[in-house]
Every structure is written in C-alpha cells, then in structure tokens.
Amino acid sequence: MRLRAPGRAVLSWTSIAMGLIVTSSISAQPATPPAQSHGRAATGGEYLIGPGDTLQVFVWRNPDLTVTVPVRPDGKISTPLVEDMLAVGKTPTQLARDIEKVLSEYVRSPQVNIIVTQPASAFSQVRVIGQVQKPQAVPYREGMTVLDALLAVGGLATFAAGDRTQLVRTVDGKQTQTRVKLDALLNKGDMSQNLALRPGDVLVVPESRF
Numbered sequence: 001m002r003l004r005a006p007g008r009a010v011l012s013w014t015s016i017a018m019g020l021i022v023t024s025s026i027s028a029q030p031a032t033p034p035a036q037s038h039g040r041a042a043t044g045g046e047y048l049i050g051p052g053d054t055l056q057v058f059v060w061r062n063p064d065l066t067v068t069v070p071v072r073p074d075g076k077i078s079t080p081l082v083e084d085m086l087a088v089g090k091t092p093t094q095l096a097r098d099i100e101k102v103l104s105e106y107v108r109s110p111q112v113n114i115i116v117t118q119p120a121s122a123f124s125q126v127r128v129i130g131q132v133q134k135p136q137a138v139p140y141r142e143g144m145t146v147l148d149a150l151l152a153v154g155g156l157a158t159f160a161a162g163d164r165t166q167l168v169r170t171v172d173g174k175q176t177q178t179r180v181k182l183d184a185l186l187n188k189g190d191m192s193q194n195l196a197l198r199p200g201d202v203l204v205v206p207e208s209r210f
Contacts, residue, residue, distance in 0.1 A: 046091040046092075046093070047091060047092065047116060047119070047123070047124065047199065048089060048090070048091060048123040048199065048200070049071060049087045049088055049089070049090055049091070049092065049095060049114075049116065049121070049123070050071065050088055050089075050119075050120075050121020050122060050123035050124065051071050051072070051073050051075055051088055051121050052070070052071060052073075052120035052121045053070070053071045053087075053116055053118065053119055053120055053121050053123075053124065054068060054069070054070050054071075054116070054117050054118035054120070055068065055069055055070075055071065055077060055087070055092075055095075055114055055115065055116055055117065056068045056114070056115040056117050057069060057077075057079050057099065057112065057113075057114060058112065058113040058114075058115065059103065059107070059110060059111070059112050060110075060111040060112075060113070061111075062107060062110070064080065065079065065080050065081065065103070065107070067079050067080065068117065071087050071088060071121070075087060075088030075089070076088075079099070081102065081103060081106050081107075082099055082102045082103065085098060085099060085102070088121075092113075092114035092115070092116060093114070095114050096112040096113060096114045097112075099112045099114075100112050119139070119140075122137070122200060123199050123200050124139065124140055124199050125137040125138060125139060125140055125199065125200070126138045126140050126144065126149050126197050126198075126199065126200075126201045126202075126203070127201075127202045127203070128149050128150070128152070128153045128202075128203045128205070129202065129203070129204055129205070130160070130165075130203075130204050130205035130206055130207070131156060131157040131159055131160035131161070131205045131206065131207050131208075132150070132153045132154065132155065132156055132157055132160065132205050133153060133154030133155055133156070133157055134153045134154045135153065136152075136153055138152045138153065140197065140198075140199040143196070144196070144197045145194045145195065145196055145197060146167070146180055146182070146185065146193065146194050146195050146197060146203065147185065147194045148197075149197060149203060150182065150186075150203075155186075156182060156183075156186070156205065157205075159207050159208050160182075160205050160206075160207065160208065161205070161206045161207060161208040161209065162181065162182030162183035162184075162185075162186065162205065163181040163182065163183045163184060164179070164206050165179070165180040165181070165182045165203060165204065165205045165206070166178070166179060166180070166203075166204045166206075167179075167180050167195060167197075167201060167202075167203055168201065168202040168203075168204060169198060169200070169201050169202075170200060178195070180193055180195060180203070181193045182205065
C-alpha cells in the first residue's frame with residue numbers, strides 16, 4: 001500500500017482549515033447597507049423650492065394637467081386638481097411625489113416631474129456682503145465655490161479683513177458659521193479655503209481693524 005507523505009497531508013488539512021476560517025469571517029460580516037438619498041435643504045445637494053420661483057409641473061400623458069405656475073408668497077402653488085399645495089422648503093422630487101398622491105385620486109398611476117424654470121428665491125442664491133467690491137446676491141449654480149462667488153462680486157474691497165470672513169449656513173433650521181481665510185486663498189493660493197457653497201449661504205466679509 002502506498003502511503004502519502006505526512007508533510008503533504010498536514011499541508012492539505014491546514015489549507016482546508018484556513019479556508020473555513022476565512023469563509024466564516026466573511027459570512028459573519030454584516031451586509032453593507034444600501035446608500036440612502038438625502039435631500040438638500042438642510043442636508044446637501046438638491047435644490048430647495050422657495051417663494052418667487054417659477055415651476056413647470058409636468059404630468060406624463062396628461063397635457064391638460066401640465067402647467068407652469070409661480071410659488072406664491074404663502075409658499076404654495078395651485079394646479080389643475082391640486083389646490084394650495086405647499087411647495088416651499090421641498091425639493092422638486094419631494095413636491096412631485098406629493099402632487100402624485102393627490103392626483104392618484106383622479107388619474108391612474110400619475111407620473112409628475114417638477115422643473116424649476118426660474119429660480120428667484122433666496123434658496124437659489126448665495127449672498128456676499130460686507131467689504132467686497134459689489135455686495136450682492138449671486139445666483140447659485142451646481143459646484144459653486146467661495147472663489148466663484150468672490151469673483152462674481154468683483155473681489156475684496158480695500159479695507160477688507162479677508163481672513164476673518166464667515167460663511168453662514170442654515171442646516172435643519174440651525175445656523176452655523178465657518179471661518180474662511182480669503183486672503184490666504186487669494187494671495188497664497190490656499191485652495192483648502194475654497195469651500196463648496198450651497199444655495200442660501202451667506203459670505204460675510206468684515207472690515208479690517210486699525
């Protein structure tokens with residue numbers, strides 16, 4: 001009878017044992033939770049509807065229900081079959097789902113899309129105030145940064161204390177302030193100060209102290 005070499009047998013059983021350990025370790029790890037979508041007003045990147053915006057409410061396969069309406073000062077809109085729907089503070093997607101719920105009483109499986117055709121509210125702007133050449137509200141665009149806003153207002157004024165600039169942001173109803181060193185950004189090329197902006201942000205550039 002031919003015998004196997006002991007060394008090979010040990011190696012074989014060791015490999016099997018290691019394979020079982022690795023398999024058990026992988027199986028014991030919790031499954032990665034699916035990514036969750038977040039709305040933007042308070043959270044992150046989606047547009048928030050505000051007073052004065054103009055919206056196109058598109059109802060698929062129902063042209064009679066497709067209209068363009070303004071957001072009234074009371075924050076509501078009215079469309080065919082949907083009266084006094086609150087729009088302010090919602091993302092276009094959230095508003096579309098709310099309208100679908102109401103329309104489902106009259107239309108089978110309604111599909112609604114909301115397009116902000118004319119953003120006009122403070123939610124769609126970034127305001128730059130204080131010691132800059134042209135203090136004003138700048139229309140927000142996707143990917144906008146501190147440098148973009150600063151260039152839009154003509155740069156810093158003569159007596160600006162750029163390194164004491166404050167970025168004021170409201171998140172979930174709470175106001176936060178972040179220090180931004182504009183002098184370091186403009187004069188030293190410190191791109192870490194070129195923060196991403198969100199609609200509704202306010203850049204406050206104070207006057208230098210003598």
